[in-house]
Each structure stands twice: as structure tokens, then as C-alpha cells.
Amino acid sequence: MRVIVVGTRGSALALTQTRWVVERLKEQWPEAEFKIKTIQTRGDRGAPPTDRDIFVKELEEALLRGEIDIAVHSLKDLPTEQPEGLVIASIPKRVDPRDVFIGRNGIRRLEDLPEGAVVGTSSVRRKAQLLAYRPDLVVRELRGNVDTRLSALGSGEFDGIILAAAGLLRLDLRNRIDAFIDPKIMLPAPGQGALALEVREGDDIADELAYSIHHHPTDDRTTAERSFLHHLGAGCLAPVGALAHVEEDGTLRLEGVVVAPDGSSMIHGEIEGDAEEAWELGAELARDILEQGGKRILEGLRLEQ
Numbered sequence: 001m002r003v004i005v006v007g008t009r010g011s012a013l014a015l016t017q018t019r020w021v022v023e024r025l026k027e028q029w030p031e032a033e034f035k036i037k038t039i040q041t042r043g044d045r046g047a048p049p050t051d052r053d054i055f056v057k058e059l060e061e062a063l064l065r066g067e068i069d070i071a072v073h074s075l076k077d078l079p080t081e082q083p084e085g086l087v088i089a090s091i092p093k094r095v096d097p098r099d100v101f102i103g104r105n106g107i108r109r110l111e112d113l114p115e116g117a118v119v120g121t122s123s124v125r126r127k128a129q130l131l132a133y134r135p136d137l138v139v140r141e142l143r144g145n146v147d148t149r150l151s152a153l154g155s156g157e158f159d160g161i162i163l164a165a166a167g168l169l170r171l172d173l174r175n176r177i178d179a180f181i182d183p184k185i186m187l188p189a190p191g192q193g194a195l196a197l198e199v200r201e202g203d204d205i206a207d208e209l210a211y212s213i214h215h216h217p218t219d220d221r222t223t224a225e226r227s228f229l230h231h232l233g234a235g236c237l238a239p240v241g242a243l244a245h246v247e248e249d250g251t252l253r254l255e256g257v258v259v260a261p262d263g264s265s266m267i268h269g270e271i272e273g274d275a276e277e278a279w280e281l282g283a284e285l286a287r288d289i290l291e292q293g294g295k296r297i298l299e300g301l302r303l304e305q
């Protein structure tokens with residue numbers, strides 16, 4: 001059997017999650033041989049997060065050239081439209097999708113921040129929801145990989161920072177988390193906490209290997225969330241949050257939000273239905289929210305750019 005080359009970015013988080021994926025694949029296919037290949041993306045070389053696919057494109061090009069057979073992505077970094085010739089073969093089981101707060105000087109929750117405190121994040125989605133909740137806070141740019149962000153907190157420039165729980169959990173840094181942020185205050189990015197395994201269309205072997213670690217409930221949840229984002233006509237850099245849950249009986253409940261970047265207005269909505277209709281439910285919620293004022297917020301953003 002051929003060696004299956006699994007491609008990943010080179011950050012500590014990307015490598016850790018890819019090793020996790022390969023361990024799961026080996027459990028399913030003990031006779032198969034896997035090799036991990038690291039590919040540097042523009043995002044890793046410090047490109048500003050202005051293009052939606054800075055973490056993704058180089059991996060996809062390597063896939064198309066045949067240098068790798070399976071690309072491992074963070075699902076939330078992946079655009080909602082697939083490039084020609086590539087397919088998502090598998091969405092493994094998600095970890096906690098929430099955002100978390102890490103504070104300094106005994107501050108352990110968002111609620112503990114004094115008036116005018118400085119919070120670090122580079123995500124418009126986090127900034128907008130934070131300001132909607134606490135307009136008094138000052139939000140400052142915080143970039144880089146998880147390690148860089150944690151050491152920026154130590155340098156004293158911020159009273160607290162916000163990160164995805166997923167990155168810290170995967171890096172075994174759970175003890176650094178001070179508080180999980182209630183999704184009522186901050187809805188995560190669509191797909192946050194989930195991975196995606198992408199393969200070449202027609203590579204049936206890679207497809208079958210990858211599909212063996214597919215997780216249907218995660219797929220249904222993230223399909224609804226990403227459909228919501230897609231039908232808003234917004235990319236992963238927009239001030240858009242979404243979170244879906246699937247109940248035992250197959251009912252999917254999706255919550256979504258569009259927020260003005262300064263937090264001054266916020267359109268929130270919810271929908272529920274059959275998990276098998278995940279894509280349609282996301283589309284319907286997007287239409288509702290666009291009508292209720294989401295459209296005005298998102299058009300305002302385009303004019304600013």
C-alpha cells in the first residue's frame with residue numbers, strides 16, 4: 001500500500017492536531033503507513049489576516065500538485081466554497097467550540113475587568129461581541145500563534161486576552177484557561193474547535209482513510225454554522241458568530257449573530273429543525289438576520305474596506 005502523506009502547517013498547534021489525526025487514522029488502518037509533511041503558509045510567515053485563505057491556500061496547492069494526500073485544516077480557517085478538484089473527506093469530532101478568557105493580576109473572568117480595561121484579540125468577531133457586552137473596554141490588536149499571544153499577556157500590555165478554547169486544549173494548556181465565555185455573550189466562529197481533512201477529488205484511497213474518522217454530529221453542527229456564514233455572504237474574518245447543537249432526537253438548534261465592529265448594534269437569531277436539513281437551516285437563519293438589519297451591518301463593512 002502507498003504511503004499517505006498528511007500535510008499540515010508548521011505551528012505547534014497545527015502539528016499537534018495533525019499528530020492527533022494521524023494517531024486516529026492509524027487506529028483505524030493499522031496496516032497503512034502515514035507520513036507528516038509540514039508546509040509553511042503565508043499566515044505562518046506573518047502575513048496580516050486580510051485574505052481569508054492565508055492559512056489554507058499553500059496546503060491546497062500542495063494537495064493539487066500531489067505532494068501531500070490529506071490536508072489537515074482548522075475548519076474555521078477554511079472558506080465556505082471548495083476549490084475545483086478538492087473535497088472535504090472528513091470532519092473529525094469537535095472539541096469545545098467556545099472562546100476563553102485569560103486574565104492577569106487576579107482577574108479571572110470578563111465580569112472582573114475594571115472599567116476601561118485593555119483586552120487583546122485580533123478577531124473582529126471577538127472584538128465586536130466584547131464591545132457589545134462591555135462598551136467601556138478597550139480592545140487592542142493581539143496577533144500570532146498561541147504561544148506568542150500567551151507571552152504578550154505576561155508582558156503587561158493587556159489586562160486579559162481572548163482565545164479559542166480548542167487551541168489551548170489541544171496544546172495541553174487547559175490550566176491556562178481562566179474562564180469559558182458563555183456563548184450568550186460571545187458566539188464562536190463558525191466551525192471553531194473542529195478540523196477538516198481535505199483530499200483530491202477522485203483519490204478514493206485517501207478519501208476512504210480520512211472518512212473513517214468522520215463524526216456525523218460535528219458535521220451537522222458545523223454544516224449549519226458554515227451555511228449561515230456562507231449565506232450571509234461573509235467570510236471567516238467578518239463579525240459573525242454561530243453555534244449549533246444536535247439533540248439526541250436529531251433536532252439541530254442553531255444560534256447566529258452579526259455585530260457591528262464597534263459593538264453598537266447586534267442582530268441575533270435562532271432556528272431549529274431536523275439535523276439532516278443543517279445546510280437549509282443555516283441558509284434560513286442567514287436570510288432572517290440579513291432582513292432584520294444584518295444586511296445593513298455587512299454592507300457598511302464593505303464600504304469601509
Ligand SMILES: NCc1[nH]cc(CCC(=O)O)c1CC(=O)O
Nearest residue numbers: 074076163164166167192193194
Ligand atoms: N484564528 C486562528 C486559529 N485557527 C484555529 C485556531 C484554534 C481553534 C480552532 O481550531 O478552532 C486558531 C486560534 C484562535 O482562534 O485562538
